[in-house]
Amino acid sequence: DQQVKQNSPSLSVQEGRISILNCDYTNSMFDYFLWYKKYPAEGPTFLISISSIKDKNEDGRFTVFLNKSAKHLSLHIVPSQPGDSAVYFCAASANFGNEKLTFGTGTRLTIIP
Amino acid sequence: ETGVTQSPTHLIKTRGQQVTLRCSSQSGHNTVSWYQQALGQGPQFIFQYYREEENGRGNFPPRFSGLQFPNYSSELNVNALELDDSALYLCASSLAGLYTEAFFGQGTRLTVV
Numbered sequence: 213d214q215q216v217k218q219n220s221p222s223l224s225v226q227e228g229r230i231s232i233l234n235c236d237y238t239n240s241m242f243d244y245f246l247w248y249k250k251y252p253a254e255g256p257t258f259l260i261s262i263s264s265i266k267d268k269n270e271d272g273r274f275t276v277f278l279n280k281s282a283k284h285l286s287l288h289i290v291p292s293q294p295g296d297s298a299v300y301f302c303a304a305s306a307n308f309g310n311e312k313l314t315f316g317t318g319t320r321l322t323i324i325p
Numbered sequence: 326e327t328g329v330t331q332s333p334t335h336l337i338k339t340r341g342q343q344v345t346l347r348c349s350s351q352s353g354h355n356t357v358s359w360y361q362q363a364l365g366q367g368p369q370f371i372f373q374y375y376r377e378e379e380n381g382r383g384n385f386p387p388r389f390s391g392l393q394f395p396n397y398s399s400e401l402n403v404n405a406l407e408l409d410d411s412a413l414y415l416c417a418s419s420l421a422g423l424y425t426e427a428f429f430g431q432g433t434r435l436t437v438v
Contacts, residue, residue, distance in 0.1 A: 216367070246426060255329070255415055255429035256368070263424060301367050310419045310427040312381050313358070315367030 215239045216304050218316035226324050231289040233319050235302030238283065242304040246313065247276060247287050250299045259300075260287070263308055289321075297323045328352060329418050329430035337436045343404045346433045348416030350397040354428070356380070356421045357399040359391060362413040362432070374399055375421055403435075411437045 217236045225231045235245075243264040248256035262269040262276045262285065269276050275288045289296055299320050303313040328351035338344050350357055356375045360368035370383035374393035388404040397418070403410055413434050417427035 218367075244424065248429075253431070255331075255417075255431045258426040258428065261424070261426055303367075308423045309421070310356075310417075310425050311358075311373055312370045312383065313360075313368070313417075313427065314370065315360075317365070317367045 214317075215242075216302055216314050216316040218300075218302055218319050220319050221317070222320040222322070224322045224324055225292045227294060228291045231287075231292045231296065231321055231323070233287045233289075233300050233302075233321065235285045235287075235316055236283060237285075237304050239304070239306075239314070240283070241306045242314070244305045244308045244310075245276070245278060245285050246303045246305075246310075247274075248301045248303060248315075249296075250301060250318070256301060292321075292323045294323050294325055297321060329416060329428050331414075331416050331430035331433050333433060334431065335434045335436075337438060338406050340406055340408060340437055342406050343402065344406060344435060346401045346403075346414050346416075346435070348399045348401070348418075348430060350399070350418035351428050354418040354420055355397055356419045357393055357397065358417045358419070358427060359399070359401045360415040360417065361385075362415060364412075368415055371401070406437045408437050411435060 246261040247259040302316040358373040359371040362368040372382040413432045419427040
């Protein structure tokens, strides 16, 4: 039972364009969502988060949008840079905290120079 | 640099053996979580420790056990290793509370043969 789904295993985007990574969830108890980036041979690195009381959160080139009614969130990266090439994981938790994060299977983003 | 360090980085064990993985938390963090990441999957929550007490457990059998020490470092022990235990084991440290993120170490790659 995959409670957090990232349906696109891979995505290729031209450098300078917008990258949009999508994530769907099924558990209505989830109220805090995080995006992590992972390079090979490294642990996941926190990027940005959003709580269910918001529908948008921005941090520099990264923006996360949350649509609670659709149980969908997306990460926008603009402009995309070659260093953004990595695997991106969506994660969710209940109780607005970092306990028991439930992760998606990840999307491999490749930025084409 | 997240400040979360794990040892060893790689390990090969034989089926039926026992293994201990170690994690040093980021300074100031009082919570440690362990995750298992199989190939092609997202990290799966094993358990979390807060102030030396187990504070939540995922769907893993009792042969997965852990400890957190007074300095908030942690160990993950796995008994009676099985071939399916081969995975990347990730430790994450955080501060307990609302809207906090977990910071991951680089992981320990365990191979069971």
